[in-house]
Amino acid sequence: MSALAVYAGLGWRRWSAYRTAAAAGAFTNTVFGLIKAAITMGAIGAAGGMLAGYDALTGATYAWLAQALIGPVNVFTWSELAERIRSGDIAIDLARPIDPQAGYLAADLGRAAFQLVPRAAPPLVVGALVTGLALPAELLPYLLGLVSVTLAVVVSFACRWLVNLAAFWLLDLRGVMTLYLVASNLLCGLVVPVHWFPPWLATVAAWTPFPAMLQHPIDIIMGRAAGPEALVLLGEQVAWAIGLLVVGRAVFEIGARKVVVQGG
Amino acid sequence: MTEPIISATGLGRDFVIRTGRGLRRRRSITRAVADLDFTIEAGAAVGYIGANGAGKSTTIKMLTGILVPTAGRVHTCGLDPHRHRRELARRIGVVFGQRSQLWWDLPLAESYRALAAIHRLGPDTLRTRRGTLVERLDLGEFLETPVRQLSLGQRIRGEIAAALLHSPELLILDEPTIGLDVLSKERLRQFLLEERAAGDTTLLLTTHDMDDVQRLTDRIIVVDHGRMAYDGTLPGLVERVGADRVIVVDLEETTAPLADVAGTRLLGVEADGLRQRLAFTPGSTTAAAVLAHVSARAEVRDLTIEEPDIEDVVRRLYASGT
Numbered sequence: 001m002s003a004l005a006v007y008a009g010l011g012w013r014r015w016s017a018y019r020t021a022a023a024a025g026a027f028t029n030t031v032f033g034l035i036k037a038a039i040t041m042g043a044i045g046a047a048g049g050m051l052a053g054y055d056a057l058t059g060a061t062y063a064w065l066a067q068a069l070i071g072p073v074n075v076f077t078w079s080e081l082a083e084r085i086r087s088g089d090i091a092i093d094l095a096r097p098i099d100p101q102a103g104y105l106a107a108d109l110g111r112a113a114f115q116l117v118p119r120a121a122p123p124l125v126v127g128a129l130v131t132g133l134a135l136p137a138e139l140l141p142y143l144l145g146l147v148s149v150t151l152a153v154v155v156s157f158a159c160r161w162l163v164n165l166a167a168f169w170l171l172d173l174r175g176v177m178t179l180y181l182v183a184s185n186l187l188c189g190l191v192v193p194v195h196w197f198p199p200w201l202a203t204v205a206a207w208t209p210f211p212a213m214l215q216h217p218i219d220i221i222m223g224r225a226a227g228p229e230a231l232v233l234l235g236e237q238v239a240w241a242i243g244l245l246v247v248g249r250a251v252f253e254i255g256a257r258k259v260v261v262q263g264g
Numbered sequence: 265m266t267e268p269i270i271s272a273t274g275l276g277r278d279f280v281i282r283t284g285r286g287l288r289r290r291r292s293i294t295r296a297v298a299d300l301d302f303t304i305e306a307g308a309a310v311g312y313i314g315a316n317g318a319g320k321s322t323t324i325k326m327l328t329g330i331l332v333p334t335a336g337r338v339h340t341c342g343l344d345p346h347r348h349r350r351e352l353a354r355r356i357g358v359v360f361g362q363r364s365q366l367w368w369d370l371p372l373a374e375s376y377r378a379l380a381a382i383h384r385l386g387p388d389t390l391r392t393r394r395g396t397l398v399e400r401l402d403l404g405e406f407l408e409t410p411v412r413q414l415s416l417g418q419r420i421r422g423e424i425a426a427a428l429l430h431s432p433e434l435l436i437l438d439e440p441t442i443g444l445d446v447l448s449k450e451r452l453r454q455f456l457l458e459e460r461a462a463g464d465t466t467l468l469l470t471t472h473d474m475d476d477v478q479r480l481t482d483r484i485i486v487v488d489h490g491r492m493a494y495d496g497t498l499p500g501l502v503e504r505v506g507a508d509r510v511i512v513v514d515l516e517e518t519t520a521p522l523a524d525v526a527g528t529r530l531l532g533v534e535a536d537g538l539r540q541r542l543a544f545t546p547g548s549t550t551a552a553a554v555l556a557h558v559s560a561r562a563e564v565r566d567l568t569i570e571e572p573d574i575e576d577v578v579r580r581l582y583a584s585g586t
Contacts, residue, residue: 006381014369017410091330092365097353098382260346261332 003098004106011110022115025071026122033067033123037131040192052195057134058222064127065218066190071119072112073152073213075188077177078160082167085255094256101249105157112153136223144230145221151237155212158244159184165248168255183208189215209240267342268303269434269466270327275300276335276490277322296322297490300336306433309460309467311481311498313578319490320470321360324438327468328358341433354383357427361439364419365426366411372422373407376429383430390429397425400455417448424452428459434466435459441473453479474574488582505580507572508543511554515540516563525557 015022037060044051044059054062070076081104084090093100127133136142163180167173185191187210194205194215205211216233219225225233277297283290297319304310314320325331326338329345329352338345341355359365366375380390398404401421406414414422420440427435441449453476460467460480469480477484477498484501486494494501501507510531513522518536522528527549531541544554551569558564 003378003381003384006378010367010370010374010378013374014367017369089363091325091360092363094330094349095328095353095358096365096382097350260330 004102007098007103007106008110008113011107012114013110014107015111015114019118022071022118025115026119029067029070029119030123030126033064033127034130036063036067037127039063041131043192052193053224054193054195057132058224060127060131061134061222062193062218064123064131064133065221066214067123067127068120069149069152069214069217070190071115072149073156073217074108074112074160075156075184075190075213077163077181079164079173079177081161081164082173085164085167085259086171090256090259094260101161101245101252104161105154105245108157109150109153112150116149134222136221141221141223141226141230144234145217148217148220148230148234148237151234151241152213152217154241155209155237155244158241158248159209159213161248162244162251165251165255168258184210184213187211188213189218193218209244212237212240266306269306269308270302270304270338270340270468272300272302272323272327272336272338274336275323275326275333275338277319277326277331278334295490297326297333297487298335300487300490300492302485302492302495304466304468306466307464308483309481310469311477311484312468312470312487313472313477313484313574314470314487314493315575315578315582318487320487321438322490323487324358324436324468324470328352328356328436354430355432356434356436357430357432358436359420359423359427359438359440361420361437361442364411364423366419366422368412369410371408371410372403372414375411375422375426379426379429385430393429393431394425397428400458401425402451417444420444420448421452421455424455428465431463432465434468437467437469437471439470439472441471441476449473449475456480472574474571474577477574486578486581488578493578493581501577501581502546502572505577505584506545506547507577507580508545509551509572510541510543510570511551512539512541512568512570513555513558513564514538514566515558516565519562522558522561525554528554 040059040063041056044054044056049055051059084093093103096103124133159180163173163176166176170176187194187205187208189211194202194211197205216225216237220230220233275297276295276299279294279296281292281294283292300323312320312323322331326333327340327345329340329349332346340352343352345352366372367378376390376394385393398407401424403421403425406418411419411422424437424440441452444452456467457480459465467480469476471477481498483496484494484498485492486501494504508529511528515538518538519540520537521530521533522540522542523530525542528542528544531543533540542554555564555567
């Protein structure tokens with residue numbers, strides 16, 4: 001088996017080792033789903049029953065899908081790499097005959113694959129029971145949605161990778177991490193759909209990779225973007241994924257050179 | 265004549281240290297390693313010794329390609345370590361005593377599966393090699409235990425197996441026995457001796473432990489402030505610095521201090537002379553002669569001989585200013 005496939009397997013097993021954590025995460029996502037669905041439906045009601053193409057049911061569905069994807073896509077922060085850079089354990093990664101970025105990406109995809117069902121199913125089941133879900137009846141949106149979620153994981157990983165690399169230059173990443181958390185959560189569509197943004201904020205969001213992490217996969221799964229529109233969104237995700245990975249690679253090389261050539 | 269597995273010529277590494285801020289910012293240069301020249305032949309077992317901060321870890325990082333030298337050249341397995349780091353990583357095994365290359369949350373066995381994939385070992389090779397290591401390092405009991413739950417001794421054994429899984433030509437151990445109890449140390453040494461006897465693995469070991477050096481290596485290199493202080497055998501070093509052995513005698517009755525035993529120095533007297541410690545330099549007298557001398561004065565109930573410890577030998581070497 002190739003080393004990357006084994007890394008993906010390790011990612012899966014590392015996360016499946018903490019089942020209680022997965023259950024706690026799913027519980028939290030579900031509770032917040034109830035609150036968000038209620039607020040979303042209230043906002044749509046106040047706007048006269050329709051807001052930027054969402055009625056009460058599709059609005060609630062949006063909220064539940066966003067809660068379902070939080071875990072697998074990991075729109076929050078991750079600091080494993082930064083900790084390894086700070087502690088010097090990055091030397092172990094450098095001394096392995098495998099590309100570090102590819103290895104960590106494979107492990108993150110394994111993590112996402114594990115979290116897909118345990119973290120996404122509970123909010124969706126509760127959503128179906130409490131508010132009902134407006135989901136397409138045909139298969140294609142789900143297949144495209146799976147591709148889109150996978151790309152969303154890659155985009156999210158590439159962003160988190162870059163944020164972590166700041167540890168090569170900064171001693172304390174809390175500021176950077178908090179800024180990233182606020183920006184990503186707002187602009188990815190976790191709080192409200194990007195389609196509700198005022199034009200200026202929508203423009204800002206469009207210039208960031210964040211909608212590609214959550215808004216795009218949800219639009220594809222709900223069938224809001226179908227056919228050519230779905231392909232445009234997927235293309236956008238691919239472009240962000242490749243662009244950010246390439247930049248992340250270059251920055252890692254510069255950081256590693258700082259450690260290796262300048263000596264940390 | 266085969267090519268040496270490690271060759272260093274004029275090897276040096278400076279670090280730039282920046283202190284202060286803004287206009288007060290200063291740059292100073294610390295020389296971690298300077299002018300090291302040595303070669304290590306394939307199959308050798310070399311102890312690399314020095315006080316903390318002497319440049320041991322810096323040298324090892326340069327040998328493995330995770331630090332670029334600022335002066336001189338180094339070749340490991342015939343490769344430039346920095347430029348061919350990944351290729352080199354397939355041919356050497358490294359254990360950094362303070363760092364782990366195992367996956368913390370997963371059972372030990374999973375780490376070996378991953379390492380086998382990284383090193384492209386076939387399933388048969390993995391099974392045989394893993395079987396051998398598990399048996400000889402006695403890993404069987406905790407192979408399915410998550411690494412974070414292992415004791416230090418178990419983890420270090422696991423680390424060494426991880427470094428040896430791909431049968432490297434060169435094994436580099438950076439303080440492998442640090443923090444281990446006497447029994448664990450002994451088992452580890454026994455294993456390393458067998459491993460060396462079984463194959464042609466070259467061993468480079470940094471340690472603070474005299475017994476490690478004595479048991480495992482046939483040559484030692486001592487560094488002091490980044491420079492070569494000694495390169496040769498351990499007895500040669502002891503002879504050169506004249507390290508003392510200490511004879512401790514427990515006597516039947518209180519005895520006046522044995523200050524005038526020929527060829528010895530009285531180090532200490534305890535319990536009104538019931539226990540006395542005498543230092544002597546091998547060569548100037550013998551333990552037997554000292555014992556005979558002491559027995560003439562008082563009845564000896566028990567005695568022990570303390571060998572010079574590596575710290576002491578190195579300290580003397582440093583002090584001798586060579």
